[in-house]
Amino acid sequence: MLTRNSSDVIVVGAGVVGAACAYYAAQAGLTVTVVDRGPVSGGTTGSGEGNLLVSDKEPGPELELALLSIELWRELTELLPPQIEYETKGGLVVAAAEAGMSALRDFAAGQEKAGVRAEEIAADRLHDLEPHLAPGLAGGFHYPQDAQVMPALAAAHLLKAGGDRVRLRLGEEVTGLLTGGHGELRGVSTATGELYAAYVVNAAGTWGGEFAALAGVDLPVLPRRGFVLVTEPLPRVVRRKVYAADYVADVASGSAALQTSAVVEGTAAGPVLIGASRERVGFDRTLSTEVLRRLAAQATALFPVLAGVRAMRTYAGFRPYLPDHLPAIGPDPRVPGLLHACGHEGAGIGLAPATGLIVARCLTGGRPPLDIGPFDPGRFLPRP
Template identity: 50%
Template sequence: MITDVVIVGAGIVGAACARALAMAGVRVTVLERGAAASGTSAKGEGNLLVSDKGPGAELDLAVYAASLWPNLVAELADELGPAFPPLEYERKGGLVVATTDAGAAPLLAFAATQREAGVDARPVSVADALALEPWLNPAITAAVHYPDDAQVQPVIATEALLASARGNGAVVRTGVTVTGATREATGRITGVTTSEGDVRADAVLIAAGPWSGEVAGAMGVHLPVKPRRGMVLVTTRMPHRVFHKVYDGDYFGATQSSDAALQTSSVVESTAAGTVLLGSSREQVGFDERLRVDVIREVAGKALRLFPFLAEASVMRTYGGFRPFMPDHLPVIGEDHRAPGLWHASGHEGAGIGLSLATADLIVAAMLGTTPPLDPAPFGLDRASLAPHLVGETAEPEGEAA
């Protein structure tokens, strides 16, 4: 049985794994080169969605994850007490709409496949959609209501998971850069080398989001995760006029596309603070952090197609973040078949907040040899869909880790 684990990355996936392992009695050390929750987890909208996933392994993982969040929120509130800020968990539901005649039938057909997979996907009339969202553009052509979609404040959630992990014995060290791995003569990984010395462990778990490829490279293996950039616009506070997560049917296609070029779709939702978040965009531009006016213009323009009243809103800020993109659109969760002792929990792209708890449960089951909550095979690095992307891997380190 594994008793010591080093987790590289203090975002929400690493934090969830740290808490779950620590509660199972494993000695955990989390290493983060920056501040906790300062990467992808700080740059998202906190979505906990089932509406944006088609039937298959990721949807199964999302449905299971959705069942975990209410209990976790209650547990953390009891554990951390009133001095810790609330996670702002809200099961607000999602409303997915078509804005063209051509988009109506595909949206309803997609919802039908989700219902067959057990998702509560309810087609509603335009009139009923407007009852749910009175400020929505009445020119929409179809709508589907997803009551199980929810939202959480991702930075607070990450910090809460880390606080709980610490309370259960985990050590969290920030400002520490992982530079490589230590190995036995057999090649088994036995820990990491860092900017502050070696840290030994029975297992090393890479949970560094879009930087996981750099970390893996520093340890001598190739992981085909790439950064996929997205941008979000944030309005100033206003009276609450958006009550669900509302997006157009193009959003699912954008999430599943492998095109590196810019793709945008309309995604609009309010926060507890009264601001409105406008998205979304996807493009592969490496780790280029520069704001692009053309992307901002396109995102804003598409948001107006859903909620025309936003033409009167003021944008308070705009920010971008990097999603960990895998070429087959599934996260990698489990041990690396090429490097015993090395584990992965990465590649969730834009779903890492929602899938973090379920990912942690799979990791704990695999590391401790207990029964997993669902079949882990689709998320293994040795799956057939990733085989073409692992060809040509090198055992030479590829760069400094995160």
């Protein structure tokens, strides 16, 4: 029974990953308290583009998680309202030269063996998919499974879909963890009091490492800053998510230095979103004109029609980065009752449903929907 100060599980973080954890836990019959020091989607989720991608992931654990999430998002759209702007618009990865096309062919061949659908698009067919693309490109690959949602609304409606089993405690910062005589978790303390539960889920996103430290454990989550340019509302001049081949390499890179690669996509509301940049500069939100200049130049090189379009605003966000580019999902072996669901970097919106389902299965003793060994939070422990 959900009471004012007690529940079966406490989820720390009201972004889309925390919302998915709360939703699937509620579906499994648990009562959930979601705690966040800010509003729903006040962190990384509110700064995201809403990408649900398989196209940028090489075969392996993250791609398996993404493929499962793509199916779960489809199921969720039967329950959630159309305001989440779910679009199965697909993705298009393009190459400027034949060397890039060769690399894309090899990448797609490996993905197809893992269950991804990818179609090679010859240079003379690119404009059938995207009429405003620049001429002279060598070709590309179309990924029909790629999709998009409006992330802040998706998180809010996931929480609402949890019904009366889910209670929100917004504007409350967790200041400590409550433990029992054997070190097991009993809940959390906030500035307004204590909340009790046998399980606590760390869905704190970029601040997941700081939250883990409250439990006395190390989880090396670091912020990786990115900027997005938002244009004035337009007719649908960009039909899909379109990006250059070097974006895949940037996603997989562990470099702390600035990296930019063209990512351009239209939205149901009209504005075109332009990214993507990556750099590790802590939580510095200082506007970088160099990053914005690069993004604008790379976007107009792909879509010359955008050269005459006004950029209405820009915003920065921080991806929760872990050194091996895999999220931490599941029980922490060091603290009984503590589970993690963070470190998804730029893929958290896409990977949220599978993450939430895994956490719910762990909470209820069910069988996870896939092998969660690669996501074990204990993998960062020093080896003896």
